[in-house]
Amino acid sequence: MEALMTPIEKEQFLRQDDYFFNKRLSRSSSCPLVCSDEVCLTRFHRACEDGRLDLVGQFLEFCQDPDCQVLETGDSPLHLTLYHDHKSLTELLLSRGAHPNLTNSIGWTPLHALGNRDGDDKDDTTRTFFKIAAQRGRVVAVDARDDLGRTPLDCAVANLQPNVVDALLENGADLAGFRFPSEVYFNERLRRSAGESRLEFVLRVAAGMMAVVERLKRHGYPFDQTTALFMLKLSGLYTLFNAPPDADEGWYEDERFQRVAKTIAITDGDPRLTLHVLLFMRSEDAAKLVSYEEYSRLTRSPGYAELPEECRTACTKHLCSKLTRKFFLDWSKECLMRVAPPEMSHDLKLELCEQMLTPLRNAVLYHVCLAAERGLLHELAMFDEMKIDLRKLDSLFSRNKIVQD
Secondary structure: OOOOOOHHHHHHHHHOOHHHHHOOOOOOOOEOOOEOOHHHHHHHHHHHHHOOHHHHHHHHHHOOOOOOOOOOOOOOHHHHHHHOOOHHHHHHHHHOOOOOOOOOOOOOOHHHHHHOOOOOOOOOHHHHHHHHHHHOOOOOOOOOOOOOOOOHHHHHHHOOOHHHHHHHHHOOOOOOOOOOOOHHHHHHHHHOOOOOOHHHHHHHHHHHHHHHHHHHHHOOOOOOHHHHHHHHHHHOHHHHHHOOOOOOOOHHHOHHHHHHHOOOEOOOOOOOOEHHHHHOOOHHHHHHHOOHHHHHHHOOOHHHHOOOHHHHHHHHHHHHHHHHHHHHHHHHHHHHHHOOOOOOOHHHHHHHHHHHHOOOOHHHHHHHHHHHHOOOHHHOEEOOOOEEOHHHHHHHOOHHHOOOO
């Protein structure tokens, strides 16, 4: 480490931005083995939280250890920069020798901090973390467990971060030993968004869950419908199946709604793909052109908030149905294939299952998956008539008891 700055240099440096002294990090901290000046160290940690590359660089140059920890929490600078999604600072700290596996007071490594933050890793910070650590010969403890036994992969799944899930699995996270986090753990994450519009929250969370499911399946996780339904129940998506029909079925014809919807771009790559276009697109086409992450980001776009409230509510329900359509069709088809007559060829089973299921609404497909989970699908699937016995299905899952039992 280079020599400490002189008293005059330190005074000038600490004065240059007094803003940080009263910002978010109010807890006191000290690190006597590294720096005896408590104020100096506290401001260093604040600069890490706030993404001040210039200040952090100066602190590292003159007086601070890249691994000095906040006394009360044990957070290292890497914990702070990763939790607050500062990619450039993460690169700087690692290049200055920051340790990638330091644990804080609750056993989090920097990867745990990354997996527990809000918002997905759009800037690819996770891959950058692994890349620079490898360049410096550091072995990252990708499967480290915190004090509650959770790995970074557990955290990324529960916090609905598909890009982090991808990066962790690409860099050696143990998928064979992975088990879905408990309902309690998921609810810790879901409670953070309390107070949001219920439907828009459901859309974002359902999109996040679908994206995580997609990434895990892509990496070979042996998925089953029980786990998938568990995630859907947690998202609150099933509540839409109980919602009354929209009062105004012609909501999409509202003049103001159409005007605003035509200005909301769904993807960065194609400005022609607007919300208005998406609404009238077939679900199978939408599944090819619009990612789950783009559905999730849509509700936070400035234009979405400008839609007339009643129309926005109906639009959100429609988008929930569209983004989950492929999921429901795929799982209900897989369930139905299992109870098809064994003498049928695979191709014939597939054709008949598609004929039976394609006309059905998502709410009915959801019931089909539940029936399969509970071993009741044999009684409901009538292959001779190529249909599902909807009356029996309704009697098994009344509107008020879709998920309670």
